[in-house]
Amino acid sequence: MRTVTLDDVARRAGVSRATASRALNGSNRTVGAALRESVERAAAELGYEPNLPAQALARSAGNVVGLVVHDLADPYFAVIADAVTRAADRRGLVVMVGATGRDPEREIAYVAALRAQRVRAVLLVGSRTTGTSRRLRDEVDRYRGTGGRVACVGQDLLGVPTVAPANHEGARALAHALAGLGHRRFAILGGPPELITARERTSGFRDGLAEQGLPEPVVVAGAFDRDGGHAAAASLDLSAVSCLFAVNDVMAVGAVAALRERGIDVPGTLAVAGFDDIPSLRDLVPALTTVRLPLADMGERALELALDETAVSVQVPAEVILRDSTRRD
Amino acid sequence: MRTVTLDDVARRAGVSRATASRALNGSNRTVGAALRESVERAAAELGYEPNLPAQALARSAGNVVGLVVHDLADPYFAVIADAVTRAADRRGLVVMVGATGRDPEREIAYVAALRAQRVRAVLLVGSRTTGTSRRLRDEVDRYRGTGGRVACVGQDLLGVPTVAPANHEGARALAHALAGLGHRRFAILGGPPELITARERTSGFRDGLAEQGLPEPVVVAGAFDRDGGHAAAASLDLSAVSCLFAVNDVMAVGAVAALRERGIDVPGTLAVAGFDDIPSLRDLVPALTTVRLPLADMGERALELALDETAVSVQVPAEVILRDSTRRD
DNA sequence: TCATCCTGGGAAACCGCTTTCCATGCGCGC
DNA sequence: GCGCGCATGGAAAGCGGTTTCCCAGGATGA
Structure with missing residues (x-):
């Protein structure tokens, strides 16, 4: 029940701990072929596995990276987290993950x-919020002050390399595309006002409409998840509106469900659009x-940004995908 | 850029490292109020954060748990992983996660x-497979031999406490329910034969049909994901079949999409059922x-099982949920 | 032939923290 | 007034590694 240490291996191979370390775990020093071989055999026989935290302590350089998301069960974060773990694995890194449940305090605590x-x-x-950024930023700075690297997916508000999706531009382009389909009166399920991603998408969409000379959309706030979309769409006055934009896909899904419950046909009576293009939602009807x-x-890029000393923030493009939920016959 | 150590704190507070340790990080020894207070102030002023790996090394008891899943982007695993991270957080633990991409070798490597x-x-x-269990089991045993705790979600094949879903029973009950709806000829999208979960669900369903005196279903293999369901349903001969059972929900979703492409109405012409009840799929039509x-x-239970010395495997019940995809008018 | 360099091995210091173990000063009962 | 136990502080020995430093011996160059 005791765990095998480097000393055990060294003793069994009849060498010093230093030699065993050099033979097994690499070093700029070379080890004689005979000794190296006997160390390796001893290690194999004992099932030795180096104590990585101890190794990290001694080398003062570990191989674990941290990942903080809002909600792992949300497919948006799940897809990103999956990509991050795979990319990390490819580089021999292991990832520690935390889900904040969209609570900024817990985000700080995780950092x-x-x-x-x-x-x-x-x-x-995940999206930054308008409020508590100050303390998070302090915590991030403290971490960076000790040599820690940080990267974001969302908005570049913490002074760290960020993968920033083209929320504004994407929503704006979507507005143009929908206007091109002939829609004139819109409603926006705008999500929580303190979520910057939600704001960016809302304002991008408004800007697009304005550029088309279209009237102001009605905007309704709500939670950033499926139930938020459902609740908002359930209570919304939709007379005169022909198209609904939910600032993310899962909200759009909730909205479509609510509309169905209200007997409103999509897209016949009301068109609906979302944002993100969540892969697992592609079979929706x-x-x-x-x-x-x-x-x-985006997940992979974020890991690269964090690791690369010279990295700077990047914008990732967003592409409008027109499908049946906004079809006009 | 140097990181603050306990020595720094001790020096600034004018006490020994031992006292600083006792004051900050707990101990069964008490520290005088005056000193304790000045240590705490010094720590706060310096922004001291204990080096947890070093602490774990000294105490030989860390606070991180590992989580190995097949695919984090799959909502089945995403939901479980989310639950695990939350439960871990509640206990002051942090989780390291790895995604194997369903490769048994990588599962071993992760352990x-x-x-x-x-x-x-x-x-x-995730489901155990029929093949490589041997080496995985060795690796697991080696880990347990050093005092490590292990738990599974899936099948109890590794000799560790397991959260085992009632795959056989659930599928059997489903077969009875569907037979009760009047269906007589079935097809099963059975997933990969080496995946035990897939086998259990397939055989449970068959058993249920047999108990009802119904004919053998046609079973077709395929990948355990959406595309697997799609491919299988796209090529299947469905004459004489009135109901399709996919051994998990994401396969069912792929199947429904394929059927739609073939112009087959669900549930009008063909009923479809899945397994798991993935929350994010609830708005499907x-x-x-x-x-x-x-x-x-299940995720929470697994964490409990792993942590509790006296834990034994548990079965979790599965409940048939009849919805529109098998409706008969 | 001899000073010199290089190679490969081990002893010991160190990474940051915990915990034993020892020392000190105090209040206590007698 | 004295021995004793107890509370509290510090010195030092780990935890499992890495790395500096020193040393012996053989190859090398002049």
Whole structure:
């Protein structure tokens, strides 16, 4: 029940601990072929596995990265998290993950926890909020002050390299595309006002409409998830509105469900569009018009940004995808 | 850029490192009020955060658990992973996660990696396979031999406490329910034959049919994901079949999409059922008949099992949920 | 032939923290 | 007034590794 240490291996191979370390775990020093071989055999026989935290302590350089998301069960974050873990694995890194449940306090707490774990980098995935940024930023700075690397997926508000989706541009392009389909009166399920992603998409969409000379849309706030979309669409006055834009796909799904319950046909009576192009939603009926974000790429990019010393923020393009949910016959 | 250590704090407070440790990080020894207070102030002023890996090394007891899933982007695993991280957080634990991409070799590699990280427990989530169990089991045993705790979600094949969903029973009950709806000729999208979960659900369903005196269903293999369901349903000969059972929900979704492409009405011409009751699929049209598994609970239970010395495997019940995708007018 | 360099091995210091173990000063009962 | 136990502080020995430093011996160059 005791765990095998490097000393055990060294003793069995009849060498010093230093030699065993050099033979097994690499070093700029070379080890004689005979000894190296006997060390390796001893290690294999004992089933030795180096104690990585101890190794990290000695080398003062670990191989774990931290990942902080809002909600792992939300497919948006799930896809990104999956991409991050795979990319990390490819680089021989392992990832520690935390879900904040969209609570900014817990996000701060996680950064502190990851600093305590002495992770090499932390990835903050998800929209920034208008409020509490100050303390989060302090915590992030403290972490970076100790040599920790940080990257974001969302908005570049923390002064760290960020993968920033083209929320404004994408929503704006979507507005143009929908106007091109002949829609004139819109409603927006705008999500929580403090969520910057939600604001960006809302204002991008408004700007697009304005550029088309179309009237102001009605905007209604709500939670950023399926139930938020459902609730907002359930209570919305839709007379005179021909198209509904939900600021993300899962809200759009909730909205479509609510509309169905109200007996409103989509897209016949009301067109609906979302944002994100969540892969697992592609078989929805009617197929959802949306703005595609390269979610998996974004996760990988974020890891690269965090690791690369010279990285700077990047915008990732968003592409309008017209499907059946906004079809006009 | 240097990180603050306990020595720094001790020096600034004018006490020994031992006292600082006792004051900040707990101990069964008491520290005088005056000193304790000045240590705490020094720590706060310096922004000290204990080096957790070092602490774990000294205490030889860390606070990280490992989680190994097949595919984080798959909502089944995403929901479980989310539940695990929340439950871990509640207990002051942090989780290291790895996605194997359904490759048994990488699952083994992850267990080794987590052993090297000296995590306190590892959770293996996902169906066992018929093949490679041997080496995985060795690796698991080696880890347990060093005091590591292990739990599974899936099948109890590794000799560790397992959360085992009632796959056989659930599928059997589903078969009875569907037979009760008047269906007589069935097809099963059976997934990969080496996946035990897939086998259990297939055989449970067959048993249910047999008990009803119904003819043998046609069974077709395929991948365990959406595309697997799509491909299988696209090529299947469906004459004489009135109901299709896909061994999980995401396959069912793919199947429904393929059927739509073939111009086959669901449920009018063909009824479809799945398994799992993935929450994010609840707004599908037609709503999917399925067998509900308490996914989030299962994740939490698995963590409990891993941590509790006296834990034994548990079965979790599965509940048939009839919805529109098998409706008969 | 001899000083010199290089190679490969081990002893010991160190990474940051915990915990034993020892020392000190105090209040207590007698 | 004295021995004793107890509370509290510090020195030092780990935890499992890495790396600096020193040393022996053989190859090399002049």
